[in-house]
Amino acid sequence: MTVENLANTLREHPFLQGFAANDIDKLAAMASEVRFGKGELIFREGDESSFFYLLLSGKVALETNTPGRILRIVTLGHGEELGWSSVTSSHRKQFQARSLEETQALAFDGVRLQHACEEDCRFGYTLMSAMLRVVAHRLQSTRLQLLDMYSPVSAKVG
């Protein structure tokens, strides 16, 4: 994909809605297209990985390992983001990510993104605001899952 094509693809992605054209161009220059096969592990729990992904197609599961079983936490797909922790100071992956279908994504090196944010604070504010929306959404969804709201027990407690 050329940088121009990458910019066009980025413009369509929900994560970048509201980004200025020059910010998208800046991101396009840092993006690389990646593909993952069905069943492929994108990263494992504890891995040092600094990549942040914008998913273009397919389906990815975030999973955690417990003795004797793997628990699927959430599935992500087209128009969503993977690996937001890459733009924080810690690059250790808390969960493992597995591609459930043929998956296409745009990958960004988190360290490069952090440097770009430091060099251009306005760009940094825009990017981190978008990132914060992702984190807030994930937190809200996790809270709802933790409420176990479909359980008859949770309906009676309290």
Place this chain on the structure above:
Amino acid sequence: MAVAELEREQTTASEMTPAMARVAQVRKETYDTFTLALEPSNGEPFPGFTPGQFSMLYVFGNGELPISISGDPEDRARLLYTVRSVGKTTQALVSSRPGDAVGMRGPYGSHWPLKVARGKDVLIVAGGIGLAPLRPAIHYILRHRADYNRLVVLYGARSPRDLIFRKQLEDWGRLPDTQVLSTVDYGGLSWRGHVGVVTGLFRFVRLQPFHTVAMICGPEIMMRYVIWELEARGMPPGDLYLSLERNMKCGIGFCGHCQYGPNFICKDGPIFPYHEVRSWFGRYEL
């Protein structure tokens, strides 16, 4: 006592007196949820019901419960009730055997806005056992398919083993102009579907505000988030309908147990347009 008063009293007595029905079949949906098929004891067909309505079912020697009707509204020979076994009366109900007698009052309550939705897309959002009161509406739409545009069913449950009507969901999903998506809060490796909250499924839906009617049933917290999500996507509150649940006792608005603001859930509900109940929706005191 004047004749008019006597007649009124007699009417009241008959509304509180259950008719007899017999259990024809008990079908296991999940480890804790069962669908009972009831037939009339006297051989006469049941009075019709409108999708979204409920009956008061009496388990003799045990207690009475409001249970939504979950079957096809055009099947007058049997009424289906999908029940989750969570207490002593529901446990007794799902332990019934074919031939057992069950008391029945109703059908009662308001219904899903199937006339309002004609000519529009229909978005059904269900959580857990909340799919049961919506199934008659889905049956109705599929029987009158030309009257509606796209049908979208979004269903969330706790885990794959908590999904009810799984086979039917798969069958509906293969029909033209019909999109069916399920998600679970907790999924293992064998589950190939979505994992996450039901609102996460909206990203797969092409929603047309002002041309869509949404029918929502599930835990109230879930419905709250669904409504916020739909409002954020431009859906007017008047096009959102939800099924509410409170502690119903009489089923006909006499006892006041299910009062909800100025409404009784049993008599004025259980289905309400959101804009009529938004002032009370989500309040702890109610």
